[in-house]
Amino acid sequence: MQAYLGILALVGLAAVICAVMVTLSWVLGPKKVTPYKSSTYECGVAPVGDSRERFPIKFYLVAILFILFDIEVVFLWSWMTVFKHSSMEFMRTSFISFLIYMSTFILGYLYVIRVNAFDWDETTSLEPAKLGEAVQES
C-alpha cells in the first residue's frame, strides 16, 4: 500500500488544482452575455437550420466493418509472433483454428456485399417475397 501513496497524493493534488482553477475563473471572471456570444459556434459561420437533423449513416457501416477487420489483424499479429517459434503440434492446431476464424469473417464480408450494405444509393428494405402470401393478395 505504501508504494501507492505517492500516486494517491498526485491524484488528490491534481483534483484540488483543477477545482481551484475552475472555481476561481468562475468567481472572478467577468460575465457579459450578448446574443451574439450565446449563439452556437460553428467555425465562425452563422448557424443554419436545426441541429437535430437526420443524416445518413453510410460511413458508419464502413467504419464498423473496418474495425472488425482491424481487430482481426490485431489477433493475427500476436498469433504470427508466437507461431513461428512454436512446436509443430501447436502450429497445426492454431493454423486450423485461424482458418476457421477467418473464414467466418470472409463469410460475413460476403454477406455484407450481398445485402448491398455498401451501395450508396440502395435502401435496404424488406423483400416483398419475405411476406409469403401477402404478395399474392396485392
Add this chain to the structure above:
Amino acid sequence: MFNFPAPTIDWVIIAPTMIVSITGLLALCLEMIWPKRDNTWIIGVSLVGLIMAAVSVVAQFSYPEATTFSDTVIRDRFALVMQLLLIVAAFCSLLFSESYLRDKRISYGEFYPIILWSLVGGMVMVTTRNMLLMFLGIEILSIALYVLAGLSRSESKSEESALKYFLLGSFASGFLLYGVALLYGATGSLDISAIASAWPRADLMHQTLLVFGFGMVFVGLGFKSAFVPFHQWTPDVYQGAPTNVSAFMAAGSKIGALAALWRFLEGAEGMKAIWMPALTVVAILTMTAGNLAALVQKDAKRVLGYSSISHAGYILVGILAHFAAPDKVGFGSLAYYLLSYTLMTVGAFAVVSLGANKGKEGTKFEELRGLWRRSPFAVACLIVFVASLIGIPLTSGFAGKFMIFGDALKANLTVLAIALAINSILSVAYYLQMIKAMFVDDVEGDEVIEKRPVSLGMTTVCALCAGGIVAAFIFTPVVIEFLVGKS
C-alpha cells in the same frame, strides 16, 4: 522460443455448441443465396439444427463428467441440462416467429441466424467455469439480443427498447468484468473454483477483494436475470422488442444468467455467511416488487415482463435453498422450474403476439379484447400458461413452485418460503386481468372481429407448450429423473 501447448479438443463436448453455430452460418448462407425467397428453408434448417443439437445434448447424459480446451469447457449434468433448456427455449421461440414477423412486416431472413448465435452465447455460458469465457458467452448472447430488440426499426418503441437494453446491458457487463478482474486479482486464476480454495487462505485485504469482486459479478448477472434492484429495464425492453425476441430474452437469457450465477455461488460457497443475507433480501424484493408493479400494468407484454421478474425471484429462492443445505437440496427443482418457466413464458408470449397486425404491435389490454373469438385454440392454451404462471394444480408451474417451497422449508429458509407463498397469491390478480381482457371484455359497438387463420407454427408451439406443461405435471418424478439423473 515459445512453448504453448496445443489444447486437446474433445469434439463431443462442444458438439451441441458447434452444431448450433454451424446451423446459424448455414441459415445465413441460405439467406445470401436466395435473398428474394421467403424464409421457409431458413426456418427448416434452423429447426433441424436445433433438434440435432438437442439430440447431441441428450446423448451425452450418460457420459462421464469431463473437461476440454485446457479445462475451460466442462461437461457435467448441470451444463447439459441447462443447454437442453436453452435449446428448448430457442426452439419454441422460433416456431411462432415467422407468422408474427410477417404480421409485423419485419420478416427479415437474418432473424434466424442471429437468434441461433444468441443461443450459442447462452450455451457457452452454461458449459464453463472460466470467468472470461462466461463473460464472452454473455456478450455473444447479449449483442445478438441488442440487435434483435431493435429489429422493428420503424417503431420507436422497438428502437427505444434496443437502445435501453444496449446501454444498460453494456453497463452491467462492465460491472461483471470489473468483478472478474477483482476476483482474478485476488485468486490469480480465472477459474471460478479457485475462489473456493482462495477464500480460507485469504487475509483481510484479499477477502475484501473477493467479496467486492463477487458483489460486482452479482450485479452483472443480476441485471441479466432481472433481479430487483437491477430490473428496471425489463418491462420496457420486453414491451418494445418484437414479441418472439422478448420470449427468447425472458427464457433464454434468464436461464444462461441463472446458470452462471449458480456456478459463481458454487465457487463462493465459503463466503456464504456474507452473501446469504444479501441474496435473501434480493429474493424477497424481487418477488414482491415484480408482483406489485405488475398489478397496475395495462399492457400484456409489460405484465409478462414484471411476471418474469417475480419468477426470477422464485427461482432465486430455489437456488438459495440449495446453497443453504447443499446435501438435502439438489438442482432438480431448479431445472424443473426453469423448464416449466420456459414453456409457460414462451407460450404466453406466443399467444400475446397474436395481437400484432399490419405491421403494428397490439398488446395493450384493450387491443386484445375478444381475441378468443379470433383464435380460440391459442387463447385456450393461454389459460393453461396463465394457470401455470400462477401455480394452479395440474400444471407444472404448481409442481415447480411447490418443490421450491418444500426446498426452502427443508433448508430452514422459512421467511423466503412465506414470501413465496404470499406472492403467489398476489400474482393471481394481474394474470386474471390478462385473461379477462381476452375473454370477457368484448369489442365495443360495430367493430367487427376479422377471423384470421392462425399459422401452423403458432398452433404447434401452443400445443407443445400447453401439452408439455400438463405432461410435466403428471410425470413430475420422471421429468426430474430425466433432468437430474438417478441419485
